[in-house]
Amino acid sequence: MSQEGKNLSRRDFLKTTGIATGTLVGGGIIGGLIGYNTNKKSKPSNNANNTTGHDEHSGIPARMFFMSQTDFQVLSNATERIFPKDDLGAGAIDLGVPYFIDRQLAGNYGSNSREYMKGPFAVGAPTQGYQSHLNRAEIFTQGIIALEKESKKRYKKGFSDLSEKQMDEVLTAFQKDEVKIPGASSAMFFGLLRSATLEGAYSDPMYGGNKNLEGWKMKGFPGHQMAYISEIEKDEFKKYEPKSLGSI
Amino acid sequence: MVKTLPKVDVVTVGVGWTGGIIAAECAKAGLKVVGLERGQKRGTSDYQQIHDEYRYAIRYDLMQDLSRETITFRNNRKMKALPMRQLGSFLLGEGLGGSGTHWNGQTFRFLPYDFQIKTMTEKKYGKNKLSTDYLIQDWGLTYDELEPYFDTFEKTTGISGDGKNKHGGKRSNPYPTPAMKTTPLLKKFEKASGKLGYSPYMMPSANLSEPYKNPDGEQINACQYCGFCERFGCEYGAKTSPEITVVPTATKTGNFEPRFHANVVEVVKKGNKVTGVKYIDTISGEEFIQPADVVVLTSYVMNNAKLLMVSNIGEMYDPTTGKGTLGRNYCYQILPGASGFFDEQYNTFMGAGALGMCFDDLNGDNFDHSDLKFIHGANVALTQTGTRPIGTNPILPDTPTWGAEFKKQSIENFTRSLGVGGQGASMPHKENYLSLDNVYKDSYGVPLLQMTYNFTDQDKALHKHISKKCGDILKEMGAKTVVVNSDLDQYNIVPYQSTHNTGGTVMSLTPEEGVVNNYLQHWDVDNLFVVGAGNFSNNSGYNPTGTVGALSYRCAEGIIKYSKKGGSLV
Ligand SMILES: Cc1cc2nc3c(=O)[nH]c(=O)nc-3n(C[C@H](O)[C@H](O)[C@H](O)COP(=O)(O)OP(=O)(O)OC[C@H]3O[C@@H](n4cnc5c(N)ncnc54)[C@H](O)[C@@H]3O)c2cc1C
Ligand code: SF4
Numbered sequence: 001m002s003q004e005g006k007n008l009s010r011r012d013f014l015k016t017t018g019i020a021t022g023t024l025v026g027g028g029i030i031g032g033l034i035g036y037n038t039n040k041k042s043k044p045s046n047n048a049n050n051t052t053g054h055d056e057h058s059g060i061p062a063r064m065f066f067m068s069q070t071d072f073q074v075l076s077n078a079t080e081r082i083f084p085k086d087d088l089g090a091g092a093i094d095l096g097v098p099y100f101i102d103r104q105l106a107g108n109y110g111s112n113s114r115e116y117m118k119g120p121f122a123v124g125a126p127t128q129g130y131q132s133h134l135n136r137a138e139i140f141t142q143g144i145i146a147l148e149k150e151s152k153k154r155y156k157k158g159f160s161d162l163s164e165k166q167m168d169e170v171l172t173a174f175q176k177d178e179v180k181i182p183g184a185s186s187a188m189f190f191g192l193l194r195s196a197t198l199e200g201a202y203s204d205p206m207y208g209g210n211k212n213l214e215g216w217k218m219k220g221f222p223g224h225q226m227a228y229i230s231e232i233e234k235d236e237f238k239k240y241e242p243k244s245l246g247s248i
Numbered sequence: 249m250v251k252t253l254p255k256v257d258v259v260t261v262g263v264g265w266t267g268g269i270i271a272a273e274c275a276k277a278g279l280k281v282v283g284l285e286r287g288q289k290r291g292t293s294d295y296q297q298i299h300d301e302y303r304y305a306i307r308y309d310l311m312q313d314l315s316r317e318t319i320t321f322r323n324n325r326k327m328k329a330l331p332m333r334q335l336g337s338f339l340l341g342e343g344l345g346g347s348g349t350h351w352n353g354q355t356f357r358f359l360p361y362d363f364q365i366k367t368m369t370e371k372k373y374g375k376n377k378l379s380t381d382y383l384i385q386d387w388g389l390t391y392d393e394l395e396p397y398f399d400t401f402e403k404t405t406g407i408s409g410d411g412k413n414k415h416g417g418k419r420s421n422p423y424p425t426p427a428m429k430t431t432p433l434l435k436k437f438e439k440a441s442g443k444l445g446y447s448p449y450m451m452p453s454a455n456l457s458e459p460y461k462n463p464d465g466e467q468i469n470a471c472q473y474c475g476f477c478e479r480f481g482c483e484y485g486a487k488t489s490p491e492i493t494v495v496p497t498a499t500k501t502g503n504f505e506p507r508f509h510a511n512v513v514e515v516v517k518k519g520n521k522v523t524g525v526k527y528i529d530t531i532s533g534e535e536f537i538q539p540a541d542v543v544v545l546t547s548y549v550m551n552n553a554k555l556l557m558v559s560n561i562g563e564m565y566d567p568t569t570g571k572g573t574l575g576r577n578y579c580y581q582i583l584p585g586a587s588g589f590f591d592e593q594y595n596t597f598m599g600a601g602a603l604g605m606c607f608d609d610l611n612g613d614n615f616d617h618s619d620l621k622f623i624h625g626a627n628v629a630l631t632q633t634g635t636r637p638i639g640t641n642p643i644l645p646d647t648p649t650w651g652a653e654f655k656k657q658s659i660e661n662f663t664r665s666l667g668v669g670g671q672g673a674s675m676p677h678k679e680n681y682l683s684l685d686n687v688y689k690d691s692y693g694v695p696l697l698q699m700t701y702n703f704t705d706q707d708k709a710l711h712k713h714i715s716k717k718c719g720d721i722l723k724e725m726g727a728k729t730v731v732v733n734s735d736l737d738q739y740n741i742v743p744y745q746s747t748h749n750t751g752g753t754v755m756s757l758t759p760e761e762g763v764v765n766n767y768l769q770h771w772d773v774d775n776l777f778v779v780g781a782g783n784f785s786n787n788s789g790y791n792p793t794g795t796v797g798a799l800s801y802r803c804a805e806g807i808i809k810y811s812k813k814g815g816s817l818v
Binding site for chain 2: 081082083084086088108109112113114115116117118120122124125126127128129130131168171175194197198199201202203204207215216218219220221222223224225226227228229231232233234235237238245
């Protein structure tokens with residue numbers, strides 16, 4: 001299966017692009033081919049967070065954003081409810097999603113560095129989108145505090161000690177915007193949490209999630225393939241061994 | 249201290265498709281051109297690690313940095329406009345090539361009907377087909393007059409097409425390259441829509457079917473169907489973009505200098521002429537005046553309108569009195585459609601940005617609207633642009649959007665669901681317009697552009713009618729379950745819809761009706777040209793860039809004429 005996926009030889013590739021026939025734009029294309037067709041196994045470029053023990057470097061996973069272990073566990077359990085382990089395969093925790101989110105919150109995503117964050121801030125209509133003065137990192141922090149608080153209020157237990165059903169009830173209350181969070185809405189926090197979980201499950205493993213490409217394997221997504229030109233006219237459905245960008 | 253630079257013949261604000269075309273044509277004609285671009289330089293060699301959905305399709309790495317500048321938005325005049333703090337509904341471009349770097353490449357010509365929409369609608373359906381709240385007007389240029397410019401744009405870009413559209417305007421030449429591959433999915437749509445009486449044809453594509461050298465000598469390579477196209481740059485140089493065509497064409501004349509990190513904040517006007525533009529070097533923080541004989545606004549719909557407004561050029565539209573033209577006729581795109589769920593698995597992850605099969609039987613006035621409460625329609629298509637796992641999670645209605653059932657269905661349906669959709673035309677309405685915000689500012693202290701926009705009754709009726717037809721096609725294609733898009737409600741700026749914003753700086757036959765004449769020359773200021781989809785007085789049932797490209801060639805011709813003779817060109 002994986003051999004079939006590497007169906008295009010470098011020579012065929014040059015032929016079909018027309019590069020061989022003449023002009024080459026820059027030097028980039030050929031450069032991008034180096035390593036293509038090698039049998040190197042795809043490997044996430046960052047293995048610090050391996051929790052499944054497949055990696056020789058695995059040790060204690062490092063965190064960049066969350067300080068408190070309790071908060072990180074709340075995050076982990078919440079992502080697992082959004083994307084649970086089942087007979088199809090890994091859930092958010094085994095995919096490394098919590099660590100993916102931790103890193104994202106420590107970077108541009110968390111600090112909203114490419115979003116308009118100037119005031120004045122006002123509560124808008126839902127059609128006007130994100131209007132919080134808090135950035136995503138702050139919203140996650142407040143959201144996680146609120147998840148813990150709401151759990152204690154409802155069940156006199158921390159979020160991580162709840163049953164799955166109870167966790168779902170709390171998360172549903174957030175999704176429906178029934179819980180108050182200072183500076184943001186619980187629905188907005190839930191929306192961010194849900195998207196970040198899917199992003200962690202399905203982004204290239206170089207970001208720390210989608211561990212061992214399990215997310216892509218489950219979904220039948222081939223990841224980074226050079227080209228489908230020689231396959232796209234065929235009737236059969238084609239299975240690929242997914243490849244990470246880190247494998248080129 | 250503002251530093252004044254040596255004067256040039258032509259300065260453009262932005263170097264995307266419009267700016268690139270103006271630069272290439274003017275530089276070839278011997279004019280000295282400077283292109284001021286707020287973003288960075290980039291090109292094919294920068295796209296070698298581009299197959300990264302998270303960075304490019306989700307975090308929008310190639311697009312506008314909103315921390316510096318955005319727009320404000322409200323649905324109607326009673327609401328308070330608030331900033332669009334994150335990208336969503338549309339994805340604004342930034343950097344060399346503009347949105348032309350990460351577009352899909354679906355390249356259509358608008359219909360003859362679009363250009364004479366008022367005359368033709370009234371002739372067939374009388375004066376009261378739409379209420380007077382809808383500001384439809386003729387464009388001041390017919391399809392036939394624009395045809396040579398469409399032809400030039402298609403040759404520059406090497407568009408791949410089969411020329412089988414029965415409903416299009418007359419063509420002087422066939423497409424420069426043959427259509428892309430007809431994949432099993434496209435064939436399925438072709439068969440079903442043909443059976444229902446429609447006339448399918450291959451979508452005209454700027455992802456080229458074969459290697460092509462354009463008349464300027466630029467090489468465009470053959471598309472590899474890599475599935476990372478819409479929202480990505482092309483690592484093969486196979487998706488025609490400004491940075492592989494018009495920009496090198498302009499550069500090799502020796503008459504063109506693109507200047508990066510140069511954010512224009514004002515068009516400088518003196519008497520009834522403009523003398524140049526003021527810009528900020530966003531790296532050094534220095535301010536400059538770039539004097540020029542001709543100023544061309546090529547900064548997309550939003551900033552073309554904004555720069556005129558902040559520079560006090562032209563009369564702002566007032567929705568209460570209906571007076572003024574600047575900001576009027578802002579339109580968008582209506583997206584009717586349906587999803588089909590199948591038992592079989594399809595290679596949906598393979599694809600290219602403009603790989604599709606479509607028909608125009610439900611577009612323009614190609615069908616009778618006598619008993620319908622709307623005019624115009626949509627090009628209806630099945631496209632195979634390459635599904636990706638973060639963005640594509642198809643679930644049946646009433647399924648929870650997270651948890652076990654969500655996971656199961658979204659995985660199961662990833663390769664088992666197909667969409668048929670239309671790009672619906674959008675008609676101008678007196679309450680939909682662009683203006684200046686009086687609260688929020690960009691990083692340079694300039695007011696943000698304000699958008700007041702909502703879907704109209706016309707939009708809702710069009711959407712309902714075409715969505716149902718899309719559902720019928722999916723049934724014919726053998727879908728096990730068909731889910732027709734629910735009715736249009738309020739316009740919401742959060743979910744992605746389309747980067748086909750139009751209007752605000754419309755072209756017209758008379759100064760009363762628009763901002764620029766049919767050479768895209770400003771009605772009040774002879775040496776100022778404004779070009780882009782902002783010139784459309786209504787949006788069609790297609791993607792805009794084929795028509796934007798044609799208007800850019802028309803505009804370049806006007807600038808060259810003006811540089812010889814001066815004065816108004818009409
Ligand atoms: C994801 C996506 C897919 C698309 N697919 C299609 C498609 O399939 N078919 C189609 O027809 N169209 C498509 N479009 C639309 C198409 O990309 C645009 O119509 C086209 O690129 C517009 O060209 P332009 O030159 O008017 O504007 P742009 O490409 O936006 O270029 C404007 C340039 O001006 C610069 N600029 C703006 N303000 C300033 C300032 N103040 N100072 C200096 N520089 C400034 C910007 O940085 C930018 O580079 C798509 C767009 C997107 C985002
Ligand atoms: S699909 Fe084709 S045109 Fe688009 S990025 Fe891939 S190779 Fe380039």
